[in-house]
Amino acid sequence: MELKLLIPLRNLSRNRRRTLLSLAIIALGTAMIYAVRGYVDESLLNYRASTVQQFGNLQIASPLLWAEKTENFQYLIAPEKVAQIVKILQETPEVTAYTVQLTLSGLAITERKTKVVSATALEPQNQALDYNDLVVEGSGLNPNDRAKALIGRTLAEELQLKPGDFFTMTTTTVDGAYNVGPLQVAGIYTLNNAIAEGQLIFLPLSYGQVLLDTAGVAKVIVTINNIDDTERVATLVQRKLAEAGLDFEVRTWEQLAEFYRQIKSFFDILFGFLTIAVSVLVFFIVLQVLTLSFLERTREVGTIRAIGTKRYQVFLMFFMESVFLGALGSLIGIIGGWIVGQGFNTLGIGWTPPGALEPIPVRVRLELLNAIAPFIISTVATVLSALYPALHSARLNVVEALASK
Amino acid sequence: MILETRNLTKIYRVGKEEIPALRGVNFTLEAGDFVVINGPSGSGKTTFLNLIACIDKPTSGEVYIDGQPTSQLSEGQLAELRKRKIGLVFQTFNLIPVLSAYENVEYPLILLGVSRKERYQRTMALLEEVGLKDLANRRPDELSGGQRQRVAIARALVTNPKLVLADEPTANLDSETGKQVMSIMRRLNEEHHVAFLVVTHDPMVTQYAQRTVKIRDGQLFDGGRTNGA
Incomplete structure (x- = not known):
């Protein structure tokens, strides 16, 4: 394996506690987005099905x-x-x-x-x-x-x-x-x-x-x-x-079902807010962890720059490290979210929404397609958090970097 | 001529105060030379080495590497020049801790775009020359100080540079290990016909020099040519 990939991968195992912390944060964020997306999708599909069952697909009236x-x-x-x-x-x-x-x-x-x-x-x-x-x-x-x-x-x-x-x-x-x-x-x-x-x-x-x-x-x-x-x-x-x-005028089930539209709008806002909040959280925590991690390698950066590594190559090393970290954390998060969702689906844990007479089981739609967005969101949040420390490392003065402790 | 400096000056500015570290240094180095620059702390040794290594810019004057003036080169061109023509050995070894001895030596060859097969041959040959062939898979923290410095020497030489610059290569080693490292450097200097410039405050190192140059207050005083150890 080329060192430009090997070094970032090896660096992940350098400070295991710190890497595990980053992975845990990324995974938790990803799992939350994935599981909540699955719950929202399943709920909306159920609402859609029951709405169509109630209204038909179309209604024609004066x-x-x-x-x-x-x-x-x-x-x-x-x-x-x-x-x-x-x-x-x-x-x-x-x-x-x-x-x-x-x-x-x-x-x-x-x-x-x-x-x-x-x-x-x-x-x-x-x-x-x-x-x-x-x-x-x-x-x-x-x-x-x-x-x-x-x-x-x-x-x-x-x-x-x-x-x-x-x-x-x-x-x-x-x-x-x-x-x-x-x-x-x-x-x-x-x-x-x-x-x-x-x-x-x-x-x-x-x-x-x-x-x-x-x-x-x-x-x-x-x-x-x-x-x-x-x-x-x-x-x-x-x-x-x-x-x-x-x-006569044709109305679709979605036009007729105000409740469905309200629920969908509520879920969209809730999910959007959750996604932004989780992404920002992942961004700032991983930023802190990576900044510390990259700073510790200042002299190493000085060394590789002194022996001929170009700035963009240093940047790429740190960038790839964040890509691996983000992708691995997101993958763990998807698996974790899947397990949590499967747990809810199997155990049939339910809750009683306002106005309902009986508990509705919490079901999570665990589709691979739903995993793509959380995976990308968490990986991108991680990579974005690495941009500044990676750029900073790439632009270090070689002499000063070599002199650092 | 592998290396030439003309009227090389470096002045550090701290606030309004100007601190001269090098004062108009003229210096030359031929292919296959083994020169030791000896001087006390603060004499300008490391500043001089940094300027020659093209990792720092002089206030005035010029550094010629293999006949090429370096002051007008861009960051990228200087990195390219360091990669192809200069090998570096540091006081604290400066190996990449997550890579094995083999991978540390191989690293500059990857920067040069050398094929995997050739990388293997050249890396193993160098590790054998410094006596570490059997420890190729060990990481730096599994090696002694002397072994780490030998890996660093192999890394400096693996690209067949014109010039190897060593900054206090024995400072972190006991005297016996220091002598072994210097012997290896001297042997490789002769076998590879590559110029070595070693800056040190350790008098022992001067025993290995063909030529010793004293440095004091940013000025060089050539001590003349000897046979070396």
């Missing part, structure tokens, strides 16, 4: 609905318009399924209590969006069900309802008339969200249309074959709707 101008129910989509939209969706190969929904609000009433609720009326067991898999007690909704409902766990507790029990739902029809309908609890679902579970009920579309006294629907829900293709397909469908003269 601009009035998106603008929340819902007072006169003018946003409702008439059956013939639904048929036109469906035709467009059928001609779009990326679309895997679609369904329609109607939303209504009113009161859920039992003999003992009354509660304000929101209802989503849907096509039971449709291919696009089916909430039956959220059911934890009783059964889901079937296509033949009429006056049945899925209610949240919190609402079930508040109204003291269980599967098979009846309650009454009151609402206002599209003409402003008061309407009442009996509903039987088919099943109880959970979203692990106390607020949603306390307000939201699901019922068959046909019954929702009866309660509102309309044949229309509020929106068309669409799922596509690739979530990463959402934006492109949204634009495509929007163009087709415009070409067909349909004044």
Whole structure:
């Protein structure tokens, strides 16, 4: 091995305690960034999956609905318009399924209590969006069900309802008339969200249309074959709707999911702050360690310069030493972060976020791709911390360097 | 002529005070010479050696190495000149502690871009000449003072320089080891026909000189030519 590589490598073993300290700091920083990145990615993927499960990939509705101008129910989509939209969706190969929904609000009433609720009326067991898999007690909704409902766990507790029990739902029809309908609890679902579970009920579309006294629907829900293709397909469908003269607006799941956007933004800021803080910490601690280490070799630098080593070669030696140190520390950090992440994934350690009813297991996404950024960040922080002492060493006066103790 | 200095002057400035370390030194050295410059501490020995080694700049005057004036050369050109034409032996040996004896001697050849095979041949030959072939893999801290200085001598000679400069090469050695080191240097001087310039305050070293030059208050006083030890 050439000495320009051998000397930096050997110098790493010169003061083992100091090298170990540097490695530990770099490794700790790298492990933190890697593990937190893995946790953030896993959480966002879960949020994304649950958001798509809740909203579908795309939703098509009147601009009035998106603008929340819902007072006169003018946003409702008439059956013939639904048929036109469906035709467009059928001609779009990326679309895997679609369904329609109607939303209504009113009161859920039992003999003992009354509660304000929101209802989503849907096509039971449709291919696009089916909430039956959220059911934890009783059964889901079937296509033949009429006056049945899925209610949240919190609402079930508040109204003291269980599967098979009846309650009454009151609402206002599209003409402003008061309407009442009996509903039987088919099943109880959970979203692990106390607020949603306390307000939201699901019922068959046909019954929702009866309660509102309309044949229309509020929106068309669409799922596509690739979530990463959402934006492109949204634009495509929007163009087709415009070409067909349909004044409807396509929204993507990400546009609809404000909570997801907030969470993502929060995670991005948190991760960015953590990355900067860890990098700065690694930079300054390693700078201190390397400065001391390089200073101790002043006479050695004088010697190699005196026997003909050029300044840039001295700089390269110290630079390569920091590259090896950074790369080795980062590699150890990646392995350490992987072990920590694997530990969390295996042990299933969980925490209960605000608003959640049950602990969510902390899961860390341990992808090799996620290791690249922390590896580069920590190595670059180490190399940057070595720049000044390396430049200083390379520019030493040879006579003064030889005279140093 | 391997080395020539003309009117070489070095003045150190400490605040407003000027301290002359060398006062217009004229000196010459021929190929194969073995010259000892002898003088007490503070006489200007090391300053003179640093200027000849091209690691320091004179206040005025000129140093010619192998006929080439050095005052106008850049840092890089001076490093190139030191690498090809000058070998250095230090009082404290100055070996690279993380490298073995072999690697320390090999180092200047790597700077010269010599092939691996030739490096091996030349390094082993030099280590054999200084009697350290069997200790080639030892690191400096596993060698005695005398052995370290022999490694340093091998390192100084491995590039086949025109001139070897030694600064107090026996100062950190006991007298017996010092004599052995000087004998080796003298032998290599004759075998390689390379000029040696040794600065020392040790009178023993002068026994090995062909020519001894006294230095006092930054001025040289040539003591004439002898046969050496």
